[in-house]
Amino acid sequence: MKNNKIRKLFKNPVVKAIGTQKLIAFLALISLYVIFGMINPAFRTYSTLVNIFDASYYIGLMAIGVTFAITSDGIDLSIGTVLTCSALVSGCLVTKYNVPIAFGLIICILIGALFGLLNGLMISYMKLPPFIATLGSMMLSKGLGSIFTKAQSITWPQATAEQGWFRCIFKINQNDILIPTGFILLMIMAVLASVLLNKTRPGRYILALGSNSEAARLSGVNVAKWKTLAYVISGTMAGIAGLAYASIYSTILPGGGGGFELDAIAGVVIGGTSMSGGYGTISGTLIGVFIMSILKTGLPFIGLQTHYQQAATGIVLVFAVFMDVLNRRKKN
Amino acid sequence: MGEIILTMKGIDKSFPGVHALKKVNLEIRKGEVCALMGENGAGKSTLMKVLTGIYSKDAGEIVFEGRTVAFTNPKEAQDAGIAIVHQELNMMQQLTVAQNIFIGREFMKGKFIDDRKMNEESKKLFERLNIDIDPAEIMSSLTIGKQQMCEIARAISKDVKLIVFDEPTAALTETEIEELFKIIRDLRKKELGIIYISHRMDEIKVITDRVTVMRDGEYAGTLITKSCTKDDIINRMVGRTIYETPKEKSNIPDHAPVVLKVENLNAGKMVQNVSFALRKGEILGFSGLMGAGRTETARALFGADKKISGDIYINGQKAIINSPQDAIKAGIGYLSEDRKRFGLVLDKTIVENTSMSSLEKFTKGLFIDRKKEEKTAKEYIDQLKTKTPTAHTQVASLSGGNQQKVVIAKWLAKDCDILIFDEPTRGIDVGAKNEIYHLMNELAKQGKSIIMISSEMTEILRMSDRIIVMCEGRKTGEFLIEEASQEIIMHAATLRN
Numbered sequence: 001m002k003n004n005k006i007r008k009l010f011k012n013p014v015v016k017a018i019g020t021q022k023l024i025a026f027l028a029l030i031s032l033y034v035i036f037g038m039i040n041p042a043f044r045t046y047s048t049l050v051n052i053f054d055a056s057y058y059i060g061l062m063a064i065g066v067t068f069a070i071t072s073d074g075i076d077l078s079i080g081t082v083l084t085c086s087a088l089v090s091g092c093l094v095t096k097y098n099v100p101i102a103f104g105l106i107i108c109i110l111i112g113a114l115f116g117l118l119n120g121l122m123i124s125y126m127k128l129p130p131f132i133a134t135l136g137s138m139m140l141s142k143g144l145g146s147i148f149t150k151a152q153s154i155t156w157p158q159a160t161a162e163q164g165w166f167r168c169i170f171k172i173n174q175n176d177i178l179i180p181t182g183f184i185l186l187m188i189m190a191v192l193a194s195v196l197l198n199k200t201r202p203g204r205y206i207l208a209l210g211s212n213s214e215a216a217r218l219s220g221v222n223v224a225k226w227k228t229l230a231y232v233i234s235g236t237m238a239g240i241a242g243l244a245y246a247s248i249y250s251t252i253l254p255g256g257g258g259g260f261e262l263d264a265i266a267g268v269v270i271g272g273t274s275m276s277g278g279y280g281t282i283s284g285t286l287i288g289v290f291i292m293s294i295l296k297t298g299l300p301f302i303g304l305q306t307h308y309q310q311a312a313t314g315i316v317l318v319f320a321v322f323m324d325v326l327n328r329r330k331k332n
Numbered sequence: 333m334g335e336i337i338l339t340m341k342g343i344d345k346s347f348p349g350v351h352a353l354k355k356v357n358l359e360i361r362k363g364e365v366c367a368l369m370g371e372n373g374a375g376k377s378t379l380m381k382v383l384t385g386i387y388s389k390d391a392g393e394i395v396f397e398g399r400t401v402a403f404t405n406p407k408e409a410q411d412a413g414i415a416i417v418h419q420e421l422n423m424m425q426q427l428t429v430a431q432n433i434f435i436g437r438e439f440m441k442g443k444f445i446d447d448r449k450m451n452e453e454s455k456k457l458f459e460r461l462n463i464d465i466d467p468a469e470i471m472s473s474l475t476i477g478k479q480q481m482c483e484i485a486r487a488i489s490k491d492v493k494l495i496v497f498d499e500p501t502a503a504l505t506e507t508e509i510e511e512l513f514k515i516i517r518d519l520r521k522k523e524l525g526i527i528y529i530s531h532r533m534d535e536i537k538v539i540t541d542r543v544t545v546m547r548d549g550e551y552a553g554t555l556i557t558k559s560c561t562k563d564d565i566i567n568r569m570v571g572r573t574i575y576e577t578p579k580e581k582s583n584i585p586d587h588a589p590v591v592l593k594v595e596n597l598n599a600g601k602m603v604q605n606v607s608f609a610l611r612k613g614e615i616l617g618f619s620g621l622m623g624a625g626r627t628e629t630a631r632a633l634f635g636a637d638k639k640i641s642g643d644i645y646i647n648g649q650k651a652i653i654n655s656p657q658d659a660i661k662a663g664i665g666y667l668s669e670d671r672k673r674f675g676l677v678l679d680k681t682i683v684e685n686t687s688m689s690s691l692e693k694f695t696k697g698l699f700i701d702r703k704k705e706e707k708t709a710k711e712y713i714d715q716l717k718t719k720t721p722t723a724h725t726q727v728a729s730l731s732g733g734n735q736q737k738v739v740i741a742k743w744l745a746k747d748c749d750i751l752i753f754d755e756p757t758r759g760i761d762v763g764a765k766n767e768i769y770h771l772m773n774e775l776a777k778q779g780k781s782i783i784m785i786s787s788e789m790t791e792i793l794r795m796s797d798r799i800i801v802m803c804e805g806r807k808t809g810e811f812l813i814e815e816a817s818q819e820i821i822m823h824a825a826t827l828r829n
Contacts, residue, residue, distance in 0.1 A: 195699075199699045199700055199702075200695075200698055200699055200700060201691050201692070201695055201700060204684065204691060204700060205691075207680070208677050208680060208684070208688060211677045211678070211679055211680060212673070212676070212677045212678065214673065214674055215673070215674055215675060215676055215677050216677065216688070217636075217656055218634075218636055218656050218666060218668065218674050218675070219656070219660075219688040219689045219742065220656050220657045220659075220660035220661075220688075220689045220746075221688065221689075222657060278677075278679055278680075279679070
């Protein structure tokens, strides 16, 4: 009886259009927020909401980028350490070499884009498997960041400092006014990415080659070029994520950032993007990312330490994908 | 000649839409090599799959060593003493020769594998077959010919009584073939029953004692090799009644301009010095047996595979084609024999597949003009009579014939003037087949030029204005439709160097 209702729900055209897994993820997101809020009313405050947002920027930006790499039937493992490398090198230039902050921001994004280009070239033209190529650049970026800063940690200028205005990009916190500007930026980037993926030729080609790259090639699609672009987008977003990280968490440790990429990839997968390429949505990715930041921010409110977040995310990840597998099996 | 080891009598097998085997008979004796011949799709492999239990038969009887048998899986057939040496080798490349031979039935010393014993046993086996291979060698370091001998050794090691060779010489060199024949003669002396499947007429004459011919899923007689000629065999292979009338004469005027000229195209072993020309409005058929190099020629021409040398002229102008992009720019479209892998992005919609090659036409500024894209796709759905619920249906859910129409629409949307149809009706049912034929004729009438690769003789004779025949990577014949016949084409298709 109840089972039938659920089955009917799966067949509902609206549900179909959104995608089962994404819908489940969205419901999970809402229920998590409600449950945490019920257990501890303090969770429902505005400042907690801003905290949830704060925790989502760098993962969210990375996840939006890596959605492109995954959709092209690849993977980008380098984004976590590229984030750190960009933030370290550009932060070092700003604080130690007196480079103006505006240039620092641009350099940070450029470093990400360059690593993305490197990944794209290795994968598309040198024909390395994406896993290997990006594993290599993961280690490379990790090492380069430390070398450049001579293994020193970098602290970006504080909000009150002359060069601290850049923090307003992600959060305005003055005279008791708290505005999560980063959330607006994240949304803008998500809309842009979604438009790029769904409404333009590069997006169409990335989806097509991710689904069947040989058929795309024989249709005259320049597979190498568009695949490279997917990694450039992934790297660029990691660079922007570097800015978000620097703005929210002042100090960047050399050698850090490893593991961020897995959080971002988990977000993408929870959101229903196919690991075998050809299908992906940015909105799903955002839902996945917010589930993780709600867990991260919310678990302490119900008396569990932050490290429970890792375990909880793992369970959500496996559960979300399993529901999708079940649904697919029923279809066949 | 020895006593009968295998009798297959009245074997019948149907698949949805295809009557693959119609009351087929086959008789194999101990100590003889019996060839099994027939065109592509005559039912040779299906018959062998029924024998070894991969398919179940609908009717008929199989008697093996005096016992009625009905194997339900290949393992049972193996245990009874029937082995197949496949055209594609089934070897684990990173294991040693001996490990491959005894895979699944390793010699054990307590809980551990006894590699030394396996090497010794392999060595004995090779000595019995007069083969010089080191059992401890890694499989991948052997030539294809040697690997095949290992496959034979593996079959023999299981106390085999009947051995089937499925096109064993396809990948072998002349000397390797000689060695293989020596082994086969040896096996014959040991009173094994041997079935030898091959397209190579001269090998059949050298190595076999009798020839059983199949045609369109039917038994077409058995001949004694010594007392028959190559033409006798060919006549049995093609002696079918053609229900569909072949094209009687070409509709292409002599002055029709040449739109594509290929000169001395070379690409690997399968494409050697191929030259031909294609006229405007013409349907040029490419005939030949499996592995003749027709698809490889098309792929090299289309830039899908690397070519070694050769010139291509489009409308008299030399064209540089190094990638599918170049070919498409020159106005060539390729419809692959394997639509699902190479022709379509299955989980995308008809609209998206239709515009795949011509997306630049449907862009407005940065964005894809979805309305225009959909309108074009719908126009082709109407024009080609594609049966689909909507234009936004995933192509994966369409039938073979309708999928083919989507591929055609893709190239028409790109305004390609030269279309290469590789097996245009493979996997398409009879009704839809006629529609595709009609479409191709229609396109030719509109001035498109078509290269049609086909393994079906009736299709070749019904559609082509001119026919090119290939055998083992070389062009071995070119006939106007007026002078072509099944016999002439099959003769050219079996012309080896």
